[in-house]
Amino acid sequence: xxxxxxxxxxxxxxxxxxxxxxxxxxxxxxxxxxxxxxxxxxxxxxxxxxxxxxxxxxxxxxxxxxxxxxxxxxxxxxxxxxxxxxxxxxxxxxxxxxxxxxxxxxxxxxxxxxxxxxxxxxxxxxxxxxxxxxxxxxxxxxxxxxxxxxxxxxxxxxxxxxxxxxxxxxxxxxxxxxxxxxxxxxxxxxxxxxxxxxxxxxxxxxxxxxxxxxxxxxxxxxxxxxxxxxxxxxxxxxxxxxxxxxxxxxxxxxxxxxxxxxxxxxxxxxxxxxxxxxxxxxxxxxxxxxxxxxxxxxxxxxxxxxxxxxxxxxxxxxxxxxxxxxxxxxxxxxxxxxxxxxxxxxxxxx
Amino acid sequence: xxxxxxxxxxxxxxxxxxxxxxxxxxxxxxxxxxxxxxxxxxxxxxxxxxxxxxxxxxxxxxxxxxxxxxxxxxxxxxxxxxxxxxxxxxxxxxxxxxxxxxxxxxxxxxxxxxxxxxxxxxxxxxxxxxxxxxxxxxxxxxxxxxxxxxxxxxxxxxxxxxxxxxxxxxxxxxxxxxxxxxxxxxxxxxxxxxxxxxxxxxxxxxxxxxxxxxxxxxxxxxxxxxxxxxxxxxxxxxxxxxxxxxxxxxxxxxxxxxxxxxxxxxxxxxxxxxxxxxxxxxxxxxxxxxxxxxxxxxxxxxxxxxxxxxxxxxxxxxxxxxxxxxxxxxxxxxxxxxxxxxxxxxxxxx
DNA sequence: CTGTTAGCGCTTTCAT
DNA sequence: ATGAAAGCGCTAACAG
Numbered sequence: 001x002x003x004x005x006x007x008x009x010x011x012x013x014x015x016x017x018x019x020x021x022x023x024x025x026x027x028x029x030x031x032x033x034x035x036x037x038x039x040x041x042x043x044x045x046x047x048x049x050x051x052x053x054x055x056x057x058x059x060x061x062x063x064x065x066x067x068x069x070x071x072x073x074x075x076x077x078x079x080x081x082x083x084x085x086x087x088x089x090x091x092x093x094x095x096x097x098x099x100x101x102x103x104x105x106x107x108x109x110x111x112x113x114x115x116x117x118x119x120x121x122x123x124x125x126x127x128x129x130x131x132x133x134x135x136x137x138x139x140x141x142x143x144x145x146x147x148x149x150x151x152x153x154x155x156x157x158x159x160x161x162x163x164x165x166x167x168x169x170x171x172x173x174x175x176x177x178x179x180x181x182x183x184x185x186x187x188x189x190x191x192x193x194x195x196x197x198x199x200x201x202x203x204x205x206x207x208x209x210x211x212x213x214x215x216x217x218x219x220x221x222x223x224x225x226x227x228x229x230x231x232x233x234x235x236x237x238x239x240x241x242x243x244x245x246x247x248x249x250x251x252x253x254x255x256x257x258x259x260x261x262x263x264x265x266x267x268x269x270x271x272x273x274x275x276x277x278x279x280x281x282x283x284x285x286x287x288x289x290x291x292x293x294x295x296x297x298x299x300x301x302x303x304x305x306x307x308x309x310x311x312x313x314x315x316x317x318x319x320x321x322x323x324x325x326x327x328x329x330x331x332x333x334x335x336x337x338x339x340x341x342x343x344x345x346x347x348x349x350x
Numbered sequence: 351x352x353x354x355x356x357x358x359x360x361x362x363x364x365x366x367x368x369x370x371x372x373x374x375x376x377x378x379x380x381x382x383x384x385x386x387x388x389x390x391x392x393x394x395x396x397x398x399x400x401x402x403x404x405x406x407x408x409x410x411x412x413x414x415x416x417x418x419x420x421x422x423x424x425x426x427x428x429x430x431x432x433x434x435x436x437x438x439x440x441x442x443x444x445x446x447x448x449x450x451x452x453x454x455x456x457x458x459x460x461x462x463x464x465x466x467x468x469x470x471x472x473x474x475x476x477x478x479x480x481x482x483x484x485x486x487x488x489x490x491x492x493x494x495x496x497x498x499x500x501x502x503x504x505x506x507x508x509x510x511x512x513x514x515x516x517x518x519x520x521x522x523x524x525x526x527x528x529x530x531x532x533x534x535x536x537x538x539x540x541x542x543x544x545x546x547x548x549x550x551x552x553x554x555x556x557x558x559x560x561x562x563x564x565x566x567x568x569x570x571x572x573x574x575x576x577x578x579x580x581x582x583x584x585x586x587x588x589x590x591x592x593x594x595x596x597x598x599x600x601x602x603x604x605x606x607x608x609x610x611x612x613x614x615x616x617x618x619x620x621x622x623x624x625x626x627x628x629x630x631x632x633x634x635x636x637x638x639x640x641x642x643x644x645x646x647x648x649x650x651x652x653x654x655x656x657x658x659x660x661x662x663x664x665x666x667x668x669x670x671x672x673x674x675x676x677x678x679x680x681x682x683x684x685x686x687x688x689x690x691x692x693x694x695x696x697x698x699x700x
Numbered sequence: 701c702t703g704t705t706a707g708c709g710c711t712t713t714c715a716t
Numbered sequence: 717a718t719g720a721a722a723g724c725g726c727t728a729a730c731a732g
Binding site for chain 1: 701
Binding site for chain 4: 362363364365366369376377378381400402403404405406
């Protein structure tokens with residue numbers, strides 16, 4: 001079932017059939033309809049491989065993300081898928097599980113597949129050999145979430161947002177603010193958020209404190225231990241800033257496990273704004289990044305570049321807006337040494 | 351940069367280069383190494399489109415799922431991605447957003463792309479015209495989650511599991527058990543779970559009650575209204591069975607909004623076993639289906655069939671095991687007219 | 701506006 | 717074990 005069969009059936013040349021599919025207006029209506037009828041009758045569908053071989057374009061975009069088990073990336077992929085479909089592209093996703101080796105491997109497979117462009121989120125944009133390879137091979141690519149001056153990125157200013165968050169907590173009376181991060185080595189985003197935290201703490205003249213935990217498992221236990229050990233001490237944290245929402249949810253769980261109420265005894269803030277955060281009780285207070293839009297915009301950048309054949313550069317980077325979602329997991333700090341326990345009303349940040 | 355360049359560089363014929371990549375053992379070691387060196391030096395990578403055109407195989411699997419915003423499907427896609435990568439396949443996912451038209455569209459695009467096989471979750475396996483098309487085109491495909499005698503499926507027996515769940519709630523003293531479902535029209539799984547619920551209620555001689563809500567948005571408000579209206583009535587539900595975990599989480603939220611405590615005042619059970627359920631407080635009690643494995647097994651089925659060129663049939667369907675995860679969102683029913691409010695200890699089902 | 705022709709890069713008989 | 721040659725299905729000059 002090839003273009004030949006259709007051209008025979010319609011009594012035209014293969015070229016005409018091709019035109020009907022690729023530039024219908026260049027074909028006389030009579031013939032066009034004859035061809036369309038023939039194609040429909042035969043159930044003809046152009047062969048994508050042949051077309052790609054000929055045109056050197058696959059209309060496919062490769063996607064490399066750490067994992068789909070974190071809703072942030074699932075939401076991003078959702079945006080990517082939407083925009084790609086709208087633009088007539090399909091996507092080929094690969095997942096790295098935060099392993100550097102997988103990053104390289106995935107990119108290789110994708111290039112071998114001949115995708116037209118790549119969207120990726122790497123562990124560390126500064127040290128990624130994948131990116132240098134892509135650049136040297138002149139494959140169009142754009143980073144999502146990662147933020148780096150030398151690469152085209154669609155990202156947010158997480159650093160500044162966390163600094164502002166710390167200020168907000170400080171204003172609520174918190175003096176012992178802990179930061180809980182996943183493995184900093186595998187996420188330059190977490191590093192940047194941590195930088196923001198440090199800056200915020202410095203600005204408030206507070207002592208920073210970092211708890212780095214295994215991100216995907218064991219986090220809850222680690223945090224619970226930490227909190228249990230410190231909850232009796234005066235310098236025990238009254239608030240915790242998490243490098244992402246999944247971690248924040250685990251911190252809330254950990255607090256519960258050691259008998260701390262959120263937000264009465266401990267305020268918990270997240271980062272990401274995953275949809276589920278709003279459904280929780282208490283609803284998660286978090287910095288919301290527009291994951292779906294990040295995905296969508298990255299596709300649009302690529303599609304534009306592909307259309308114009310203009311290579312993408314760092315100059316095309318986009319910084320999208322972030323906002324704080326109040327939720328119910330943050331409250332004013334209790335007075336240091338309360339007369340009666342649970343004296344303050346539990347209320348959400350205004 | 352083609353096979354020709356490599357063959358020239360290595361001083362052999364293109365055929366030999368091809369053999370080095372596809373059947374290395376049929377080439378004399380000396381030549382093989384010469385070719386490999388040349389390929390490496392030139393950074394040669396075989397062109398997938400050309401290869402596919404020639405072999406009529408793309409080593410790509412199309413995937414059609416309702417959405418990635420429900421972690422169930424994200425987990426499933428995770429399993430699919432893993433298994434596909436392991437088997438040397440890439441995947442091309444499309445999302446339908448529970449729209450029937452998108453199902454057809456996605457399948458069309460995928461077939462046009464020339465994927466070797468399809469994995470899909472459709473709204474209703476019984477009435478899907480997509481499936482009949484696939485069958486008539488002899489494209490290998492397998493359904494995930496859907497369960498139907500005429501198609502190859504990787505699924506679980508949700509019906510039986512929900513029946514058992516109702517029995518469990520009944521044993522805990524619950525007499526007013528509500529079922530909350532998303533739109534039944536767009537999910538034959540929800541329908542089957544509802545069937546299981548009806549059967550369980552009948553077996554316990556209880557009155558079934560169904561609340562069908564918009565799945566993706568507004569669910570919480572709908573449920574809250576419902577609960578608020580009935581919480582004063584003696585036949586108000588003391589337990590609610592949800593057709594999926596996302597809905598269960600929203601029911602917990604709704605309960606909280608109308609002043610009901612979970613599980614003290616209201617037991618809530620889910621279905622799916624999304625990872626996040628365990629992190630909540632109270633931890634979600636739910637029927638766990640092995641989503642990742644569902645994805646993995648569906649790929650394995652396909653890859654096997656592709657390797658042996660044996661067409662897949664309904665006979666290859668797999669029913670995977672389900673289990674109940676206790677969590678903390680279910681408790682024994684309070685006595686109908688308690689002397690003092692909150693009299694029973696809040697404890698989890700054993 | 702339409703047809704003829706060449707060739708994208710690869711695999712695979714078929715000879716040798 | 718290796719090479720020569722044909723062709724997968726399509727598009728894009730080019731000619732008419």
